Amino acid sequence: MLNTIHYGVSSAHPASHYFDICLTIAEPDATGQVLWLPDWIPGSYMIRDFSRHLTPLKAFTRNGQSVSIAAIDKSSWRCAPVVGELLVRYRVYAWDMSVRTALLDQFGGFFNGTSLFLAVAGQEQRPVTITIEQPQGAEVSGNTDEWRVATTLTRAGAEPLGFGDYCAANYDELIDHPVELGVFDYEAFDVDGVPHAIAITGAHRGNTPRLINDLKRICETQIRFFEEPAPFSEYLFLLRVVGSGYGGLEHRSSTSLICNRDDLPSANEPNAPSAGYTQLLGLCSHEYFHSWNVKRLKPDVMVAPNLRQPVHTELLWFFEGITSYYDDQFLLRSGVINVEAYAKLLSQNITRHLQTPGRVVQTLADSSFDAWTKYYQQNENTPNVVVSYYVKGAVMALCLDLMLRAQDHDLDNVMRDLWQRYGRELKGVSNENIADVLISKLGSAAEQFLQQALHSTEELPWQSLLEDAGAKVTLSAANSVSLGVRTQSADDGGVQLRVVDPSGAAAAAGLSAGDVIIALDNLRVNAANWDKRIAQYAAGDSISVYAFRRDEWLSCRCVVAAAAHDTCSLVFTEDPSVWPASLASSN
Incomplete structure (x- = not known):
């Protein structure tokens, strides 16, 4: 325990939705230890005030003597000076069915470290240990011995899928490994020598072998895309199935996902996946691609972000928009869907873009920068004044790819170039870094396009670029x-x-x-x-x-x-040498 920080996670009554946390600090600040909790979670750009779910904190010395603790602001506290170890106990209310926070009841639980773990100011780089205890209480569903733990936290004595001791190199690593506990289906599979697994929580009758087979093909294609070993030693998909829900959040070696129960492949799923299953695979593909594009190749301001306040960047179009472009492409490249299905997905994304009035009001750069206050805090007027950096960002990526292909390059080369220069070493990337790589391949045309696409509301040239690449584009009205x-x-x-x-x-x-x-x-x-x-x-x-x-x-x-003609339909040429038909066999 010497020189380490330890967190104990337990629950005496899971049905009450409370996690009990005991934080032990071996060497607290002699002038009075400050503790703080993040106000937002990386990957979800909104101040969420996680501290509102904490009960009053209580501090003690090792021998049980009470230590005064006072709030500094809404999410930080200062303990009185002590000699020796400092123990801090508190509870966290966990009743949010989302991928961003924490959930607990008698049927199982889930948490992100940003919701549970107070940071020890001045000691964020120190190693930490975590003990996850088996829940107590007669109301726990079934036999508590059936509950397991799914996480990519490093085991430090805990058995595989077991309760017990885990560790992390520092606070940043601690909060980047979500944890699922309870009764779930768990299947392991190998991808190019890297252990992968999926934990499915919730009642379902999905065709798990089909899902794993398709995931494996997608993951293989993405790992090989960057032409080097995966940047993680293992990977875990945490999938919660519900009656109605959708969402995902990326982490360094895992992702937490929510999907509709009916989106899982059925036992008699046809060779061509259903629309719901395609959407689920696209979500998995999106979050997996983030393992490179945002978790390691990331905006320079996000390399060591301040989790106590908004961190603005104009680059969400790149990290979310380009990822949104590639998530469907990898369904095609892996052979999970065919060219016709990909054309339909691309058509749907262009249609979403055209049917957003806000695209003529807000620029793409502003959409990224203002995500904290506009995109993530939507109301009835949002579609009229906001453009999605996911949707328009993906259309912009399409345009860049087609422009590059016309000059004997492609967006793949750009992504690999940026990865080699900045992603591998976690250097962080700036607007200028991205522009420099594009200019090196497109010349002044890149500068002109970036200005238009990012800083004006002028329509992107997606239609002419698609038609030049051999696609038939039809715009129609959904209604008269x-x-x-x-x-x-x-x-x-x-x-x-x-x-x-x-x-x-x-x-x-x-x-x-x-x-x-x-x-x-x-x-x-x-x-x-x-x-x-x-x-x-x-x-x-x-x-x-x-x-x-x-x-x-x-x-x-x-x-x-x-009605406006804002519904897009695409048909690609049958000539396999013309983009994007060739993508299906490019890997």
Whole structure:
């Protein structure tokens, strides 16, 4: 224990959703030890104030004498000076079904270190040990002996998948290994000599062998993409299946994922994966690619980020957008999907981009920089004023790839070049570093394109570049007419306006997000018949609209507009020498 920091993790009553933490500091600061908890988790760019889930902290000496502890601010505390070891006990409320925080009940648990582990100020680089104890309490589901632990934390005495002692080289490593505990399905598999595994939590009847086979092909393709051994000695997919949910968060040698139960491959899954299963594989591919692009090849400001405040960067278009471009490409390159399926995925992403009004309001660089306050704090007006650095970033990556291919290069070479220069040594990459590599291959055209794509709202030249590469591009309207709204079913019946385009017909009539429309031209409407009713009108028709705003009645007349041609469909040439058909066999 000498010169180390130790965390004990236990729970006396899991159904209460509390983790009990005991922090032991062998050599506390003689002037009074300061402790702090992160306010955000790397990979999710929003201040989350994890400290709100901590109960009051209590500090003691080794012999049990109470030590005073006082808050400095919302997420840091100072203990009174002590001689010898300092023990700090506290509880963490864990009842968030997400990949970012912590969850605990009688059926199992999950946590990220950013939610549980107080950092010891001034000693963040010291080695740490962790003891994860088996939960107590008669209410624990089934036999607690059936509970296991899934994590890539280094074992320091614990058996494989067992409770017990683990360790980390420092605080940064400690918080980058999420932990799953409970009853789960666990399957190990090998990828180019690197041990991989998947732990699936939640009731399901998925075809696990099919999932593992497809994951293995995707992982192999990505490892070989960078032309060197994987940057980790093992890798773990932590997958929680639920009735409705979706999300993922990358870590240095693992990822935590949530998916719909029905998205798992079925026992009779056809050779061509279903839309839901394709989405799950794309999520896995995305988070796995982050092992290189963001966990190691990362923005210079994220090499040693301050976890107490926002860390702004204009580069999320690169680290999320380019990853979003490659996640589907690796489904194609690994042979998990065919060219036609890839064309459909690419078409859907372009369509999402075209159907976002915010693309003509916010630049891509601003979208990245303002992620903390805009993209991650969305409301009903977000689609009107924000462009997604995931979606537009992927379209930008497509454009770069096609421009590079026209000059006998490709985006693959750029990624490998940046990895060799900056990623392997964890140097951090800047806007200028990326621009320099692109300019070395595209010349002044790169400068002009980066200015347009990142600092203006001018439409990207994706269509002309695709057509030059041999793709047939068709733009059509999803419907004949439009009110310029996105809708959802209202709790009390009718149709609630979820988003209202300020340039659309509904906004011109005075309707707002949140309004509940109950009738059009004296006929009742609901979520089930809304699309059919709107499709009965022609552009220029005037509709009597009856609605409620909160609990007050309103009526208006709305002049229907022609729907925009913002639905993209792509068909690639059958010539295998033309991009992207050749990608399916390039590895």
